[in-house]
Amino acid sequence: MTTDAGQQWDAAAYGQRFGFVAQLAEDLVGLLDPQPGERIVDLGCGTGTLAAQIASRGADVLGIDADPAMIDAARAAYPTLRFEVVSAYDFTADAPLDAVFSNAALHWMTRPEDVLRRVAAALRPGGRFVAEMGGGRNTELVSAAIRDALARRGIPPERQARPWYFPTPAEYATLLERHGFEVRALWHFERFTPLAPGDHALADWLTMFASPFTGDLTAEDRAAFHAEVEDATRHALYVDGRWHVDYRRLRFVAVRI
Numbered sequence: 724m725t726t727d728a729g730q731q732w733d734a735a736a737y738g739q740r741f742g743f744v745a746q747l748a749e750d751l752v753g754l755l756d757p758q759p760g761e762r763i764v765d766l767g768c769g770t771g772t773l774a775a776q777i778a779s780r781g782a783d784v785l786g787i788d789a790d791p792a793m794i795d796a797a798r799a800a801y802p803t804l805r806f807e808v809v810s811a812y813d814f815t816a817d818a819p820l821d822a823v824f825s826n827a828a829l830h831w832m833t834r835p836e837d838v839l840r841r842v843a844a845a846l847r848p849g850g851r852f853v854a855e856m857g858g859g860r861n862t863e864l865v866s867a868a869i870r871d872a873l874a875r876r877g878i879p880p881e882r883q884a885r886p887w888y889f890p891t892p893a894e895y896a897t898l899l900e901r902h903g904f905e906v907r908a909l910w911h912f913e914r915f916t917p918l919a920p921g922d923h924a925l926a927d928w929l930t931m932f933a934s935p936f937t938g939d940l941t942a943e944d945r946a947a948f949h950a951e952v953e954d955a956t957r958h959a960l961y962v963d964g965r966w967h968v969d970y971r972r973l974r975f976v977a978v979r980i
């Protein structure tokens with residue numbers, strides 16, 4: 724997806740090395756419980772893996788993502804499904820939706836109320852909003868190491884990029900209620916996640932996901948930056964010969980009143 728920070732991703736690498744993002748959320752599709760014929764939008768669908776799973780249950784799915792490369796990859800992988808380049812901030816439905824689904828996308832949208840306004844307007848009364856995103860204290864070890872490495876480069880916290888939005892359960896439930904949703908269930912849980920095998924896995928994760936912080940660095944300094952983040956987190960995140968990321972998820976089922 725194209726993020727609020729203007730980041731554009733390498734869709735091929737995302738699909739190949741970060742397939743766990745969709746795999747770990749497969750039970751979210753179970754929570755959505757798509758029914759044959761239901762009209763469902765997958766918001767921030769990325770390369771389309773979960774949209775395809777929703778479609779396999781007989782639902783009529785549209786996957787949207789702001790990043791054209793992601794949509795190209797989704798269309799190539801699932802040519803019979805519908806995918807469109809649309810930002811969550813602009814999305815509208817031509818007829819009321821039965822559900823909106825989203826995995827690992829909402830934390831890239833730093834104006835959550837603008838997104839919730841769109842989702843609420845697109846759903847029919849009784850329609851579901853089922854999603855998972857980074858929740859409060861998500862990636863806090865990695866984030867602290869990033870912030871320290873930036874501070875050592877003379878960029879104080881108040882001038883550092885804020886590309887991610889990781890709300891607490893109370894904060895997000897309040898927003899959902901303010902936008903006309905009844906919160907049926909909400910979970911906030913740790914997901915200490917192994918990355919692909921290999922000593923470069925955390926550096927690869929930083930290249931893929933943390934580029935809003937490193938855009939002004941030279942290629943050489945970026946490598947040094949990644950090494951500093953590795954050094955600062957190795958004691959906690961390099962476990963049993965494998966890099967991990969300290970994810971915390973916020974997952975919810977909300978119904979449009």
Ligand code: BEZ
Pocket residue numbers: 827830856857861862887932933970971
């Ligand atoms: C996440 O899925 O929680 C996430 C991914 C990349 C950067 C930050 C958070």
